[in-house]
Amino acid sequence: MDYLVALASDPGAWAALATLLVMEVVLGIDNLIFISILTNKLPEAHRARTQRLGIGLALLMRLGLLGTVALIVRLTAPIFTAFEHDFSWRDLILIAGGAFLVWKATTEIHHHVSGEGEGSGSGAAKTSTLTPWSAIGQILVLDLVFSIDSIVTAVGMTEHIPIMFVAVVGAVSVMMFAAGPLSRFIERNPTVVMLALGFLLVIGMTLVAEGFGSHVPKGYIYAAMAFSALVEGLNMLSRRAKKMRALE
Known part of the structure; x- marks a missing residue:
């Protein structure tokens, strides 16, 4: 308790919390766009519940990962060398997650360009094979990738676990609040869908590049x-x- 009181009275801790919270919210934009596009393929009656459940489970997963922060930090240790680059478990996770995001964005772009993704609302949802649980699974897979990357970054910004917990809860709360409005906005503006899919494609390629050691600011x-x-x-x-x- 004394540790938490001392932390709460430290201006540096509040500055670290504000910086980390902003970073988590910005990094969460990528995830939020993916969630909005994915859940818009579901029947309207299932969208809000799937978003809340997916984001809620993602929050529990992030908090669980924070509890094993020492293990996550060790994921940056090299495990083998190839193409003159030392690969770590973090690199492999980023490559796999980036490849998944590139595949998903490319598939969705193909659907929209070929006309398979035309329409919105229940009509579009009826032609989709996506189920609420498969959508939640994909949300958790992508959130795992972003979580590991953001936790490794957070460790470099502060050593205080409570600050990381508060920042993660705050960022996920913002995602929970913004998921519904963003989904409705994307559904009402079909041209935004292609722009958002382009964002996801770029983010996926960036994750792959990061995994291969090419840092992109x-x-x-x-x-x-x-x-x-x-x-x-x-x-x-x-x-x-x-x-x-x-x-x-």
């Missing part, structure tokens, strides 16, 4: 994503203005 990735989202937002405003003029 995440600031560049998120700056490009923000610029693309701004351009798409301007296009949406332009289309809406044209529709309003056509109705006059």
Whole structure:
């Protein structure tokens, strides 16, 4: 208890918490986009419940991983060398997770381009073979990859486990609150789906590159994503203005 009181009265601890919370929220955007696109393939009656259950289980998994933080840190130790690069378990997890994300994004893009993904709501959900439990499984698989990466980063920012716990709970709470509105926004704006899938494709390739030892500054990735989202937002405003003029 004295340790927690001393931590709560330390300004440096609060600064570390704020920084870590922002980082967890930003890293959670990738996961949230994936969850929104995935659950939109389900019947509308199952979407909110699947999102809450998937994110809730992801929170429990992240907290469990934080309890084994010493083991996760050891995942960065090299286990073999290939192509003049020392691979660790973290590298292999990033490569596998990135490849999964690239495959999933490419598959969804193919569905939309070929017309298989046309439509929204219950009509689109009826043609999907996705079930709520398979969606939850995919959410947990991807969250495992992002969790390990974010925990390794968090350990480099602070040594206090309580701060990591609070940051993770706060970030997942934001995801829980934003999942529904983001899913509805993506469903109402089909062009945003392709943009979001493009984001996931880039993120997947970045994870693979990280696994092979090529560090890509995440600031560049998120700056490009923000610029693309701004351009798409301007296009949406332009289309809406044209529709309003056509109705006059």
